[in-house]
Amino acid sequence: MQLTEKDVEHVAALARLHVTEEQKRVLAIELGQILAYAQELQSLDLTDIPPTTQASAGSKTVTRADRPRASLPQALALANAPDEDEGQFRVPAVLEG
Amino acid sequence: MDFYGGIKRLQEGLASGEWTASDLVGHSLATIETYDAQVKAFLRLDGEGASSKVARVGNNGCAPETYESHETVHPTRSPLAGIPYALKDNLCVTGMETTCASQILRGYIPPYSATVVERLERSGGVLMGKLNLDEFAMGSSTENSSYFVTRNPWDLSRVPGGSSGGSAAAVAAGMVPYTLGSDTGGSIRQPAAFCGVVGLKPTYGLVSRYGLVAFASSLDQVGPLTHSVEDAATVLQVIAGFDERDSTSVKVDIPDYTAALTGDIRGLRVGIPMEYFDTGMEEGVRRSVEQAIATLRELGAQIKEISLPMTRYALSAYYLIAPAEASSNLARYDGVRYGYRATDPANLLDMYKKTRSEGFGPEVKRRILIGTYALSSGYYDAYYKRAQQVRTLIARDFAAAFAEVDVIVSPTTPTTAFAIGEKTDPLTMYLNDIYTIPVNLAGLPAISVPCGLVDGLPVGLQMIGRSFDESTLLKTAHAYEQAAGFSSLRPTLVKEVR
Numbered sequence: 358m359q360l361t362e363k364d365v366e367h368v369a370a371l372a373r374l375h376v377t378e379e380q381k382r383v384l385a386i387e388l389g390q391i392l393a394y395a396q397e398l399q400s401l402d403l404t405d406i407p408p409t410t411q412a413s414a415g416s417k418t419v420t421r422a423d424r425p426r427a428s429l430p431q432a433l434a435l436a437n438a439p440d441e442d443e444g445q446f447r448v449p450a451v452l453e454g
Numbered sequence: 455m456d457f458y459g460g461i462k463r464l465q466e467g468l469a470s471g472e473w474t475a476s477d478l479v480g481h482s483l484a485t486i487e488t489y490d491a492q493v494k495a496f497l498r499l500d501g502e503g504a505s506s507k508v509a510r511v512g513n514n515g516c517a518p519e520t521y522e523s524h525e526t527v528h529p530t531r532s533p534l535a536g537i538p539y540a541l542k543d544n545l546c547v548t549g550m551e552t553t554c555a556s557q558i559l560r561g562y563i564p565p566y567s568a569t570v571v572e573r574l575e576r577s578g579g580v581l582m583g584k585l586n587l588d589e590f591a592m593g594s595s596t597e598n599s600s601y602f603v604t605r606n607p608w609d610l611s612r613v614p615g616g617s618s619g620g621s622a623a624a625v626a627a628g629m630v631p632y633t634l635g636s637d638t639g640g641s642i643r644q645p646a647a648f649c650g651v652v653g654l655k656p657t658y659g660l661v662s663r664y665g666l667v668a669f670a671s672s673l674d675q676v677g678p679l680t681h682s683v684e685d686a687a688t689v690l691q692v693i694a695g696f697d698e699r700d701s702t703s704v705k706v707d708i709p710d711y712t713a714a715l716t717g718d719i720r721g722l723r724v725g726i727p728m729e730y731f732d733t734g735m736e737e738g739v740r741r742s743v744e745q746a747i748a749t750l751r752e753l754g755a756q757i758k759e760i761s762l763p764m765t766r767y768a769l770s771a772y773y774l775i776a777p778a779e780a781s782s783n784l785a786r787y788d789g790v791r792y793g794y795r796a797t798d799p800a801n802l803l804d805m806y807k808k809t810r811s812e813g814f815g816p817e818v819k820r821r822i823l824i825g826t827y828a829l830s831s832g833y834y835d836a837y838y839k840r841a842q843q844v845r846t847l848i849a850r851d852f853a854a855a856f857a858e859v860d861v862i863v864s865p866t867t868p869t870t871a872f873a874i875g876e877k878t879d880p881l882t883m884y885l886n887d888i889y890t891i892p893v894n895l896a897g898l899p900a901i902s903v904p905c906g907l908v909d910g911l912p913v914g915l916q917m918i919g920r921s922f923d924e925s926t927l928l929k930t931a932h933a934y935e936q937a938a939g940f941s942s943l944r945p946t947l948v949k950e951v952r
Contacts, residue, residue, distance in 0.1 A: 368826050369823060374814075387880060388827065391773060398771065398774075398841060399836070403844070406843040407843070436563065438791060451802045
């Protein structure tokens with residue numbers, strides 16, 4: 358499995374990560390090796406095998422009564438905010454200018 | 455007094471007045487003071503919090519305590535009342551910094567506690583602090599912590615294993631009687647094996663993950679690291695049970711786990727998976743495990759060879775599924791609501807990218823990228839979905855085996871603890887988890903117990919049980935432990951100073 362630096366760049370953009378030119382080069386090799394290892398799964402005949410999405414044997418969807426309860430107080434929800442203003446999280450402009 | 459004799463012995467001492475809960479905290483602090491400069495298991499100590507907890511539970515651990523929003527008192531004489539413990543730093547505690555050993559969560563103070571922490575606190579447990587791990591529990595050596603490397607108390611030049619390396623090292627060095635860790639692909643059992651302690655990964659769904667920082671949600675499970683199987687049963691008794699705040703929590707009756715520890719395993723059917731013995735296992739590990747199997751036979755168990763043919767595909771499936779889930783879970787770290795935020799971003803997108811690139815370490819980034827790739831358009835069917843199908847086959851292997859046997863036995867790891875800095879490429883590191891990963895993929899319970907020393911380093915014996923049949927698993931592990939006499943192993947470090 359060969360990954361190009363362009364592939365790495367694309368995936369990094371999807372994952373909201375910056376990668377330097379040097380990191381791109383190294384990651385293309387490392388990720389390529391991991392994916393090459395996982396290539397062995399391609400040799401299996403998996404026709405009619407359902408995917409397992411979770412591991413609980415006896416798990417069912419459990420619902421609770423639809424009664425309102427106290428939620429996290431605003432001050433506590435904001436306590437860890439890197440930047441807040443008037444009870445809200447403040448972030449840089451989405452678009453410049 | 456020390457912590458190697460187990461929780462029951464500590465409780466007897468509290469009841470008889472031989473020592474007090476303050477003495478236990480004092481001993482814990484003194485041991486940490488003596489060894490932790492070398493071992494470096496603790497990210498954060500909370501001696502003050504521990505002392506004030508003792509003041510509330512009383513010196514014999516029996517004083518009633520009031521809790522807002524919960525039952526008013528903890529049961530008198532809870533088996534954990536007055537007993538010190540510590541937590542892997544991916545479990546949230548109200549008001550106590552929780553970092554997951556990552557820079558991106560530096561300074562994060564959770565506004566709530568994990569359910570397991572609430573349960574221990576209500577039982578009168580005395581929290582000593584938070585323990586080191588591989589960043590976001592991604593790793594097998596605790597070398598991926600962004601703060602410092604934890605060292606193995608048996609040999610300071612070696613890793614304690616991971617990702618719950620701090621949790622295993624702290625118990626091994628006698629700093630606390632028990633700790634909690636989390637296990638996604640072996641992260642409780644592998645460090646337990648490397649450090650010569652007991653590590654239990656319960657059935658997926660038995661213990662609530664509410665307040666455990668998510669890594670791979672279909673695999674993560676919380677469990678104890680202890681000196682003995684009995685202690686593991688005692689801690690499990692308190693932390694197991696349904697929690698409506700964890701949607702994967704399963705409603706099952708919780709049996710009396712310690713009642714199962716009869717020592718009698720006559721007639722029990724023990725399966726030995728031949729595929730596990732085909733791989734690159736160290737000779738010393740093989741000898742120790744074969745000896746352990748002989749001990750089980752002497753105890754009256756029937757030993758049967760079994761086959762788990764899909765084993766060879768487990769690692770590949772895991773290293774697609776776990777990163778895929780991680781890439782999704784870790785998307786929340788964006789610098790908006792908590793944790794680290796990069797300075798001077800050009801705009802919002804740049805803030806996300808800078809924050810995440812500066813906040814995450816190399817292994818976490820690698821896994822996010824692999825996971826994002828496996829989930830991305832055009833590759834989803836070939837990678838993620840295929841891995842999930844293989845997961846079904848692995849679970850079927852175990853189901854077929856458990857029609858013939860009651861417990862499956864293998865080594866926990868192919869080698870004993872390796873040297874710090876020895877494994878440099880990611881794939882070699884991943885191979886360390888080859889015996890533990892299939893268990894998580896199938897959601898089964900498993901335990902690692904010490905089964906000997908090779909060149910002065912502990913070897914772990916893994917036992918795997920049926921879903922929600924922790925009782926049979928603990929019974930088998932306990933019977934073995936009592937017969938083999940490797941419980942309460944003291945590492946070289948502790949012996950030397952004594």
